[in-house]
Amino acid sequence: MTVLVTGGAGYIGSHMVLALVDSGQDVVVLDDLSTGFPWMIHPKATFVKGDCGDEALVSQIVQDHRIEAIAHFAGSIVVPDSVVDPLGYYLNNTVKSRALISAAVRNDVRRFIFSSTAAVYGDAKESPISESTPLNPVSPYGMSKLMTELMLRDTAAAHPLSYVILRYFNVAGADPQCRSGQSSRRATHLIKVATQAALGERTHLDIFGTDYPTADGTCERDYIHVSDLAHAHLLALDYLRGGGESAVLNCGYGRGYSVREVVEAVKRVSGAAFDVRHAERRAGDPATLVADPTAIRDRLKWEAKLDHLDTIIAHALAWEEALKGRSSEAA
Numbered sequence: 001m002t003v004l005v006t007g008g009a010g011y012i013g014s015h016m017v018l019a020l021v022d023s024g025q026d027v028v029v030l031d032d033l034s035t036g037f038p039w040m041i042h043p044k045a046t047f048v049k050g051d052c053g054d055e056a057l058v059s060q061i062v063q064d065h066r067i068e069a070i071a072h073f074a075g076s077i078v079v080p081d082s083v084v085d086p087l088g089y090y091l092n093n094t095v096k097s098r099a100l101i102s103a104a105v106r107n108d109v110r111r112f113i114f115s116s117t118a119a120v121y122g123d124a125k126e127s128p129i130s131e132s133t134p135l136n137p138v139s140p141y142g143m144s145k146l147m148t149e150l151m152l153r154d155t156a157a158a159h160p161l162s163y164v165i166l167r168y169f170n171v172a173g174a175d176p177q178c179r180s181g182q183s184s185r186r187a188t189h190l191i192k193v194a195t196q197a198a199l200g201e202r203t204h205l206d207i208f209g210t211d212y213p214t215a216d217g218t219c220e221r222d223y224i225h226v227s228d229l230a231h232a233h234l235l236a237l238d239y240l241r242g243g244g245e246s247a248v249l250n251c252g253y254g255r256g257y258s259v260r261e262v263v264e265a266v267k268r269v270s271g272a273a274f275d276v277r278h279a280e281r282r283a284g285d286p287a288t289l290v291a292d293p294t295a296i297r298d299r300l301k302w303e304a305k306l307d308h309l310d311t312i313i314a315h316a317l318a319w320e321e322a323l324k325g326r327s328s329e330a331a
């Protein structure tokens with residue numbers, strides 16, 4: 001029995017593949033390499049280059065490899081891009097997820113894990129955010145993910161399919177053994193950008209907005225280590241294998257850090273004093289996004305192991321350093 005990981009050549013999917021292989025499970029990666037990299041694919045995984053929205057291809061993979069569960073990471077992830085190209089995001093994140101879910105149902109795959117996002121909550125009025133906080137995505141990206149959540153819910157009500165939807169807060173860090181990490185040079189995520197500044201790959205770092213209604217005026221986020229997140233996926237898979245009911249679970253630690261706190265921590269951990277500038281607010285940034293992790297702890301018995309900001313930053317720095325040798329390959 002084998003797990004199909006879509007998007008397994010990308011940042012988070014590659015950590016799921018590591019977690020599966022490390023625990024002795026067989027994996028097929030389906031990835032079109034639009035933002036992923038061939039060298040991110042685990043040598044022990046079977047790789048199929050293709051589109052997760054190609055229902056015939058997915059059906060063939062399921063039959064050839066006796067796929068028991070699908071972990072669906074493939075998608076487009078840049079929030080501002082989704083505002084400029086909503087139809088592209090609805091195609092890649094929603095329409096293609098529909099085809100993948102359809103292939104699962106037609107071929108009797110009964111377990112499905114989906115990468116959703118805190119962006120489904122939009123600018124939430126409450127903190128911390130629980131799964132019952134009202135859903136109000138403010139970007140096509142968030143809406144494209146919410147639509148897939150709803151398709152899964154309705155499909156599971158009509159067919160023998162169970163799912164776990166994981167709503168990630170801010171994913172950061174890299175594999176503690178430095179086997180994978182965030183590799184896109186164009187990444188906009190704060191910790192990635194700050195580590196690049198610390199290593200001299202950027203001239204400076206902009207803090208987007210210093211007048212938010214937070215303790216120090218900068219936005220607060222709940223940063224979760226990518227390997228803790230991958231472990232949550234393993235537990236979700238075991239939970240479904242054990243007959244667990246479909247569930248929607250927030251993934252975060254329940255502790256927020258401001259942009260200034262993150263920048264100071266990157267300076268401390270790296271020992272590098274890079275240039276930090278104050279810039280205008282970035283459109284669409286909520287002031288505070290912090291998860292209430294009660295449900296995932298209760299339901300999956302998930303325990304964070306790497307929940308220290310300095311640990312997340314140290315691993316991100318180590319990966320960024322390792323990437324330097326791959327500068328011609330990372331885009």
Ligand SMILES: NC(=O)c1ccc[n+]([C@@H]2O[C@H](COP(=O)([O-])OP(=O)(O)OC[C@H]3O[C@@H](n4cnc5c(N)ncnc54)[C@H](O)[C@@H]3O)[C@@H](O)[C@H]2O)c1
Pocket residue numbers: 006007008009010011012013030031032033034035036037050051052053072073074075076077092096115116117118168169170171
């Ligand atoms: N990075 C974050 O902070 C974050 C936060 C919340 C949710 N997510 C979700 O997690 C998932 C993984 O994100 P990531 O950060 O690893 O991004 P990523 O860009 O590194 O990985 C996405 C992978 O999917 C592949 N892909 C894209 N479209 C495809 C398609 N149609 N068919 C096959 N492969 C395709 C890409 O080539 C890439 O390897 C996404 O669904 C994203 O929405 C990410």
Ligand SMILES: O=c1ccn([C@@H]2O[C@H](COP(=O)(O)OP(=O)(O)O[C@H]3O[C@H](CO)[C@H](O)[C@H](O)[C@H]3O)[C@@H](O)[C@H]2O)c(=O)[nH]1
Pocket residue numbers: 077079117118119168169170171188189190191193205206207208209219220221259282285289
């Ligand atoms: O150079 C930078 C980069 C970011 N920021 C700030 O740092 C905070 C975090 O920004 P990120 O870009 O790292 O992450 P986001 O919170 O915007 O979004 C991420 O987390 C969300 C959930 O919380 C979604 O899942 C989304 O897909 C994912 O990109 C924001 O206040 C942002 O304005 C800066 O000040 N300077």
